Amino acid sequence: MDTEIKSDKKKLNKKYWQFFWRSWAIQGSWNYERQMNLGFLYGIAPTLDRIYKDPKDIDKKKEAYKRHLSFYNCTPQTSAFVLGLSSSMEEQYAKDPDNFDPESISAVKSSLMGPLSGIGDSFFQGTIKVLAFGLGINFARQGNILGPVLALLISFIPAYLVTWYGAKWGYTAGNQFLSKLNSEGAMDRVMYIAGIVGLIVIGSMVASMITLTTPIHMGGTFKLQSTLDDILPKLIPVIMTMFMYWLIEKKVKTGWILAICIVGGILASVLGILKA
Amino acid sequence: MFWQALILGIIGIIVILDSRFFGRLNVEQPLIASTLVGLALGDVTKGLMVGATLELISLGLVNVGAAAPPDMAMGSIIASAFSILSGASPETALTIAIPIAVLGQLLGIVIRMGMSSFNVMAEKFIDEGKFKKATNLHIIWGMVLYALGYFIPIFVAIYFGTNLVKQVVNVIPTWLTNGLTVASAVLPAYGFALLLSTMMTKKMAPFFFIGFLITAYGGISVTGIAFFAVLAAIILDQINNNGKEQKQDDDSLDSL
Numbered sequence: 001m002d003t004e005i006k007s008d009k010k011k012l013n014k015k016y017w018q019f020f021w022r023s024w025a026i027q028g029s030w031n032y033e034r035q036m037n038l039g040f041l042y043g044i045a046p047t048l049d050r051i052y053k054d055p056k057d058i059d060k061k062k063e064a065y066k067r068h069l070s071f072y073n074c075t076p077q078t079s080a081f082v083l084g085l086s087s088s089m090e091e092q093y094a095k096d097p098d099n100f101d102p103e104s105i106s107a108v109k110s111s112l113m114g115p116l117s118g119i120g121d122s123f124f125q126g127t128i129k130v131l132a133f134g135l136g137i138n139f140a141r142q143g144n145i146l147g148p149v150l151a152l153l154i155s156f157i158p159a160y161l162v163t164w165y166g167a168k169w170g171y172t173a174g175n176q177f178l179s180k181l182n183s184e185g186a187m188d189r190v191m192y193i194a195g196i197v198g199l200i201v202i203g204s205m206v207a208s209m210i211t212l213t214t215p216i217h218m219g220g221t222f223k224l225q226s227t228l229d230d231i232l233p234k235l236i237p238v239i240m241t242m243f244m245y246w247l248i249e250k251k252v253k254t255g256w257i258l259a260i261c262i263v264g265g266i267l268a269s270v271l272g273i274l275k276a
Numbered sequence: 277m278f279w280q281a282l283i284l285g286i287i288g289i290i291v292i293l294d295s296r297f298f299g300r301l302n303v304e305q306p307l308i309a310s311t312l313v314g315l316a317l318g319d320v321t322k323g324l325m326v327g328a329t330l331e332l333i334s335l336g337l338v339n340v341g342a343a344a345p346p347d348m349a350m351g352s353i354i355a356s357a358f359s360i361l362s363g364a365s366p367e368t369a370l371t372i373a374i375p376i377a378v379l380g381q382l383l384g385i386v387i388r389m390g391m392s393s394f395n396v397m398a399e400k401f402i403d404e405g406k407f408k409k410a411t412n413l414h415i416i417w418g419m420v421l422y423a424l425g426y427f428i429p430i431f432v433a434i435y436f437g438t439n440l441v442k443q444v445v446n447v448i449p450t451w452l453t454n455g456l457t458v459a460s461a462v463l464p465a466y467g468f469a470l471l472l473s474t475m476m477t478k479k480m481a482p483f484f485f486i487g488f489l490i491t492a493y494g495g496i497s498v499t500g501i502a503f504f505a506v507l508a509a510i511i512l513d514q515i516n517n518n519g520k521e522q523k524q525d526d527d528s529l530d531s532l
Contacts, residue, residue: 030391
């Protein structure tokens with residue numbers, strides 16, 4: 001008995017690792033037509049191969065493979081949850097094909113990818129990235145190799161945890177887990193905390209990492225910058241950031257904004273308005 | 277130059293494989309990519325400096341969904357290599373990086389368009405019962421295409437471009453160097469603004485200004501602020517939720 005349980009556990013762990021690695025690799029053939037669909041197919045392929053081992057099931061296998069060729073797009077880390085959940089649904093469907101509608105698998109996939117990529121992207125690409133590299137840049141500018149090392153560590157740990165537990169919970173308790181999270185508002189709370197931390201750190205970075213000052217002065221007595229420093233130090237960096245924010249909100253194209261930054265920067269330097 | 281170009285091309289492959297096949301763990305970020313270049317070319321300090329400068333812009337370029345932002349990974353590898361090999365300053369490296377990043381973005385769009393053809397092929401393979409071939413499109417051919425799409429441009433740029441860049445860097449006049457320095461200080465403002473445009477709502481805006489004001493007036497470092505921010509967020513979350521629970525209690529009392 002004991003050995004059976006052990007080997008079951010081993011099999012389960014193997015599945016989790018498959019979801020884990022394959023969800024990390026999900027962007028490998030990102031394309032404009034259906035985005036990460038082939039990545040998702042690659043992720044769920046071992047499950048389908050296991051279910052439809054028998055050569056006489058080949059038509060069902062083809063059908064299942066094609067089912068997962070449809071459009072898919074989600075953050076790699078949170079995709080492990082979707083992979084786990086879809087895999088367990090595929091297994092249920094194979095066990096009980098008469099009472100289980102395979103359409104529901106696709107439906108669950110498409111209903112999950114919106115919220116999960118929203119949360120995943122703003123958490124990993126927003127807050128975690130800002131924290132990791134905010135601290136990283138701080139050290140790197142002092143020539144300290146700890147900067148990039150720290151940035152990598154801070155990036156890796158949450159990514160590892162979210163993917164691993166996503167795979168595990170998605171496969172074992174997917175549906176219940178999700179409704180529980182929603183009913184307790186846990187998702188909203190995580191987003192709220194992440195948003196606050198991200199914004200405070202960005203504010204601090206604007207004050208410490210934009211080195212713009214003005215060399216404008218009249219004679220030897222009046223220096224505009226020291227007056228500014230008395231009122232609000234780092235006024236120029238924050239105004240510049242707000243100006244850029246305004247340009248983005250006005251939907252000015254990235255290429256134009258970059259050009260404005262470079263040409264404007266050179267002009268302001270030549271005219272003696274700004275100094276770095 | 278051949279060996280250097282080769283090693284840098286391999287760094288390019290490492291970086292893109294992280295982004296595409298290893299969960300996007302931020303190895304593709306300029307701070308990491310430039311440090312790797314610095315290690316490979318024996319000037320870690322310069323790598324760190326260029327990386328930190330480029331990272332400030334890149335931080336805001338969020339790689340989400342169908343949007344293809346300028347390819348700062350490729351830009352930072354080539355620019356930090358040029359900076360180390362030609363002695364250009366980190367600020368100059370930044371202005372080299374941006375046009376390269378835009379070119380890299382175009383290349384990325386072409387690759388992603390080309391990969392759309394995988395869909396037709398995959399469907400055909402599945403119909404023929406060649407399941408392995410269908411998944412190999414993703415894990416093997418996707419990897420090969422991306423690896424080449426990074427290795428070749430980086431190799432070519434370093435192998436053929438370094439001497440040219442050296443000559444150009446030597447004739448840049450002082451006014452332009454100063455101008456580029458200012459430009460490189462303006463660009464992070466754009467990076468931060470990009471971050472704000474995805475994260476800031478009217479209700480959340482005060483938090484940005486709190487972070488700004490504490491550092492502007494108090495001079496506390498980003499590291500310190502980060503610790504305060506986490507604690508403040510936890511406390512606010514508790515206050516929010518206590519309020520809700522109490523409200524629920526009140527409601528239940530009312531109904532009695």
